[in-house]
Amino acid sequence: MATIDTDRSAELAERLRRYHGVGLDRVLEVIDYLRDEGDSVLVGGSLAYGLGNHRSDLDIVVAAPADGESSSRMPLEHFVDSLRVDVWKLRENELEDLFARARDGLASEAPFEGAFGDVFEQADLKLLHRVAYGVVIDGPPVLGGAGGANADVARDLLVREYAERARHSILVAQLAVAAGRPKAATINARLAIEEALTALVSARGLPFSDNKWLQVRLAGEASDLRGLYDAFAVLPASDREAAGFVARAVATAQRLLGLDLAVAALAADAGWECERLRLYAAGELRVLVGAADDVVFELSAAEADAWAALGPDPRPRCADCDPTQGSILFGLYAAGMARLRWARGLPPAELTIEGEVRDGRD
Amino acid sequence: MDAIDLGARRYIWCRGQAAWLMGPPAAQWLEDLRGALDAGQEGLARHVSRQLAEDCAVMLALALSHGRPVPGPSMRGAWALERIAGHPAAAECWELIRGLDEVPVDDELHERCARLQNQAREVVGHVPDALTPEGYYPALGLAREWIELVSAVGESGFLPSEWTRGSDA
Numbered sequence: 300m301a302t303i304d305t306d307r308s309a310e311l312a313e314r315l316r317r318y319h320g321v322g323l324d325r326v327l328e329v330i331d332y333l334r335d336e337g338d339s340v341l342v343g344g345s346l347a348y349g350l351g352n353h354r355s356d357l358d359i360v361v362a363a364p365a366d367g368e369s370s371s372r373m374p375l376e377h378f379v380d381s382l383r384v385d386v387w388k389l390r391e392n393e394l395e396d397l398f399a400r401a402r403d404g405l406a407s408e409a410p411f412e413g414a415f416g417d418v419f420e421q422a423d424l425k426l427l428h429r430v431a432y433g434v435v436i437d438g439p440p441v442l443g444g445a446g447g448a449n450a451d452v453a454r455d456l457l458v459r460e461y462a463e464r465a466r467h468s469i470l471v472a473q474l475a476v477a478a479g480r481p482k483a484a485t486i487n488a489r490l491a492i493e494e495a496l497t498a499l500v501s502a503r504g505l506p507f508s509d510n511k512w513l514q515v516r517l518a519g520e521a522s523d524l525r526g527l528y529d530a531f532a533v534l535p536a537s538d539r540e541a542a543g544f545v546a547r548a549v550a551t552a553q554r555l556l557g558l559d560l561a562v563a564a565l566a567a568d569a570g571w572e573c574e575r576l577r578l579y580a581a582g583e584l585r586v587l588v589g590a591a592d593d594v595v596f597e598l599s600a601a602e603a604d605a606w607a608a609l610g611p612d613p614r615p616r617c618a619d620c621d622p623t624q625g626s627i628l629f630g631l632y633a634a635g636m637a638r639l640r641w642a643r644g645l646p647p648a649e650l651t652i653e654g655e656v657r658d659g660r661d
Numbered sequence: 662m663d664a665i666d667l668g669a670r671r672y673i674w675c676r677g678q679a680a681w682l683m684g685p686p687a688a689q690w691l692e693d694l695r696g697a698l699d700a701g702q703e704g705l706a707r708h709v710s711r712q713l714a715e716d717c718a719v720m721l722a723l724a725l726s727h728g729r730p731v732p733g734p735s736m737r738g739a740w741a742l743e744r745i746a747g748h749p750a751a752a753e754c755w756e757l758i759r760g761l762d763e764v765p766v767d768d769e770l771h772e773r774c775a776r777l778q779n780q781a782r783e784v785v786g787h788v789p790d791a792l793t794p795e796g797y798y799p800a801l802g803l804a805r806e807w808i809e810l811v812s813a814v815g816e817s818g819f820l821p822s823e824w825t826r827g828s829d830a
Contacts, residue, residue, distance in 0.1 A: 352705075354696025378794055471735050483739035486758070490735065511693065511712070514704025532707070533760035592730050593671050633740060635732035 318353035339438030343429025356383035410644035432506035465494035481541035488548035557651025566618035679723035714757030
């Protein structure tokens with residue numbers, strides 16, 4: 300089989316030799332049992348993108364023909380000396396389906412909310428980028444090769460995902476300030492800036508590997524954004540500075556994403572969901588009980604009235620909550636008993652992030 | 662013998678969450694930190710020390726204050742810090758979560774993080790790293806014991822979702 304992506308393969312091979320004394324030929328030998336006639340071996344992840352270090356693992360997708368062996372969404376773990384190699388074997392038609400789902404998601408107004416991987420796994424986001432930006436070390440190109448339309452889809456999906464995450468985090472930061480929870484406020488404000496920057500860096504066409512590499516990007520290919528991040532890298536030592544820190548983060552995130560991120564603007568599209576609690580009264584006692592979670596919250600009479608007005612299984616928009624209801628629901632969110640959901644996503648056309656990127660390139 | 666002054670269900674649930682949801686990631690962060698420091702990747706070191714401190718804070722909060730449920734990712738760091746206030750490790754957790762003005766790209770940061778992880782492990786217990794050859798089978802064996810324990814108190818599900826996908830639907 301012809302090996303393509305010669306330059307990037309050579310860079311990758313050099314990295315593996317330097318970190319582990321291992322050649323790509325040995326990696327191919329170890330995973331050979333997973334391969335079939337006509338498939339391709341694609342390397343993605345931090346080592347393929349010029350990030351990584353000697354502790355990084357090697358992420359490989361074996362892309363099989365449509366009639367190839369059965370696939371796995373979980374990686375098979377291997378060790379080649381000190382190098383850990385995670386391998387996913389996937390059929391090309393499954394990869395095509397994933398890109399089709401990504402295109403549908405991008406065309407939809409519905410929020411992503413984890414549809415392409417949650418905050419921890421990000422499985423599909425990473426897989427899309429492995430295919431779109433990965434290095435083919437053996438076999439024919441996958442889905443027409445790196446770059447092109449697939450790279451656009453992978454890029455736009457990540458931009459939108461992280462723009463939506465930034466919107467979420469910046470709303471939580473502002474609600475936390477109002478609720479008198481300064482640490483939650485500043486933690487989420489910094490997170491919002493990091494998410495907005497990830498969207499911006501991704502819009503520049505840099506492949507995504509994991510959240511943890513953002514700051515390395517800011518020290519390298521995206522060093523023009525480093526100063527902006529530095530203002531938020533360390534949280535204020537005093538809780539009294541939280542409100543100012545959050546206000547600065549709101550202004551910065553607005554500028555990065557081209558969105559109005561004030562609570563008043565976001566509250567119409569954001570809503571609470573809380574279906575795991577029931578209000579009970581026993582004499583003067585008013586309690587919200589979550590039997591399945593083994594939790595109970597005591598309410599004042601006024602709070603109980605405010606809660607009851609929301610009806611069973613409340614799903615109010617943030618904009619429709621009175622201050623007492625908002626306070627209760629944020630408290631439940633902070634305790635893991637309510638969810639913050641969005642009525643609509645952020646289609647790329649609504650973001651002016653591309654304009655920012657072009658300015659940056661110019 | 663210590664009598665646990667808490668419902669068995671909540672006690673086991675919290676210990677299981679602390680050991681399995683937070684323990685393995687914390688161990689992985691320490692590995693990542695070693696790699697970042699060796700490679701001079703200050704930004705990565707800054708990020709992973711923060712994440713490790715948050716995971717340790719959550720582990721301690723679960724094991725010491727038995728908070729349930731664990732809030733979503735956006736709130737769990739602050740949630741944990743509130744619950745471990747006064748614990749000897751609380752100040753270090755906050756300092757690392759808050760972020761470091763200067764990240765020393767040397768062993769000092771690794772020592773701080775390893776010390777914090779050990780403090781959490783002393784409370785929560787140790788889960789072998791399933792991502793290493795030497796930890797793979799011990800982790801599976803320990804998981805089997807934990808599944809039996811949580812089942813005995815009528816609880817289910819504390820293993821990372823990727824371990825149970827398809828079987829816990």
